[in-house]
Amino acid sequence: MRVLGVDPGLTRCGVGVVEGVAGRPLTMLGVGVVRTPAEAELGHRLVAVEQGIEQWLDEHRPEFVAVERVFSQHNVSTVMGTAQASAVAMLCAARRGIPVALHTPSEVKAAVTGSGRADKAQVGAMVTRLLRLDAPPRPADAADALALAICHIWRAPAQNRLQQAVAQHTARASAPSWKGRTA
Amino acid sequence: MRVLGVDPGLTRCGVGVVEGVAGRPLTMLGVGVVRTPAEAELGHRLVAVEQGIEQWLDEHRPEFVAVERVFSQHNVSTVMGTAQASAVAMLCAARRGIPVALHTPSEVKAAVTGSGRADKAQVGAMVTRLLRLDAPPRPADAADALALAICHIWRAPAQNRLQQAVAQHTARASAPSWKGRTA
Numbered sequence: 001m002r003v004l005g006v007d008p009g010l011t012r013c014g015v016g017v018v019e020g021v022a023g024r025p026l027t028m029l030g031v032g033v034v035r036t037p038a039e040a041e042l043g044h045r046l047v048a049v050e051q052g053i054e055q056w057l058d059e060h061r062p063e064f065v066a067v068e069r070v071f072s073q074h075n076v077s078t079v080m081g082t083a084q085a086s087a088v089a090m091l092c093a094a095r096r097g098i099p100v101a102l103h104t105p106s107e108v109k110a111a112v113t114g115s116g117r118a119d120k121a122q123v124g125a126m127v128t129r130l131l132r133l134d135a136p137p138r139p140a141d142a143a144d145a146l147a148l149a150i151c152h153i154w155r156a157p158a159q160n161r162l163q164q165a166v167a168q169h170t171a172r173a174s175a176p177s178w179k180g181r182t183a
Numbered sequence: 184m185r186v187l188g189v190d191p192g193l194t195r196c197g198v199g200v201v202e203g204v205a206g207r208p209l210t211m212l213g214v215g216v217v218r219t220p221a222e223a224e225l226g227h228r229l230v231a232v233e234q235g236i237e238q239w240l241d242e243h244r245p246e247f248v249a250v251e252r253v254f255s256q257h258n259v260s261t262v263m264g265t266a267q268a269s270a271v272a273m274l275c276a277a278r279r280g281i282p283v284a285l286h287t288p289s290e291v292k293a294a295v296t297g298s299g300r301a302d303k304a305q306v307g308a309m310v311t312r313l314l315r316l317d318a319p320p321r322p323a324d325a326a327d328a329l330a331l332a333i334c335h336i337w338r339a340p341a342q343n344r345l346q347q348a349v350a351q352h353t354a355r356a357s358a359p360s361w362k363g364r365t366a
Contacts, residue, residue, distance in 0.1 A: 042285070043277025046270055050278075070263060080253060080266050087229055087267035088274060094226025095233075102225070 004062035005148030008086035014141030018149035028131040065093035066152035069102040111151035187245035188331030191269035197324030201332035248276035249335035252285040294334035
């Protein structure tokens with residue numbers, strides 16, 4: 001599966017594309033940062049984020065988009081910009097029918113380092129190792145976006161099994177036609 | 184001037200269009216609410232908000248869009264959805280080149296009632312009076328959207344004078360060519 005990870009932000013929005021399946025070596029297809037000037041009007045900054053995300057979706061055609069879940073209790077000074085940038089990323093994906101998954105920062109850290117309290121350096125080191133890169137991606141927002149994509153690939157099997165179970169349950173509820181088709 | 188006011192929200196996003204100038208009776212051109220189902224996925228809700236705002240922009244062609252400024256310290260449980268809906272409204276306007284203005288709730292209340300601490304009923308009563316309506320618009324989000332538009336029309340003259348002064352100052356700074364053109 002191919003996943004675009006997005007670490008949302010207005011000044012720096014980290015983006016990273018990873019391909020692979022759980023239990024196999026992963027491949028990085030791209031990493032970068034969408035930047036908008038702090039002195040620009042908010043509306044124009046959101047348009048710039050939209051254009052940047054659209055370019056990444058056009059170029060890499062991900063099957064899933066994984067966005068960091070924003071909490072209102074953290075980083076009060078920047079949380080509004082983060083929430084607004086994440087809204088734009090989710091909007092771009094949903095408009096194309098691409099499923100959007102939200103993962104918390106501690107879920108992401110736990111997925112790639114084994115600890116939900118790992119620091120940025122530790123996340124960067126593990127992203128470098130897992131994707132077999134020469135050096136940690138810079139800035140940290142870019143590394144975090146890759147970590148989000150990795151987290152989604154590794155957590156996805158459980159989520160997919162759940163979705164399959166729900167789908168099968170729904171199919172059995174309308175048993176006659178389902179049996180008819182498989183007979 | 185024609186202004187679309189937006190009281191952002193995911194469940195109910197209030198929208199109202201007012202036309203007029205400061206010091207003259209105002210006219211309501213439309214009022215309503217863009218709703219999205221609480222059980223839908225966040226990405227799909229943002230797409231629904233986008234489609235709703237786009238319809239209002241298409242139909243009324245406002246010259247300005249006035250959006251309530253969201254603060255992270257208020258209403259922690261709903262503030263993220265409010266921030267995300269406001270991002271979509273600002274994005275839709277900025278994409279069309281329509282100037283976006285943000286007004287705080289107390290600026291809006293002070294503009295239409297004279298008090299920054301007025302309650303919803305007071306705002307609804309003044310919106311009804313100022314727009315010569317038969318009854319207060321329901322729900323309150325719709326009335327708040329109209330109040331935002333009224334606030335923008337009434338505050339705009341001062342902002343416009345400031346923008347004019349800045350523009351003149353900039354023109355004088357490049358005096359020779361400016362003089363040359365007016366000579």
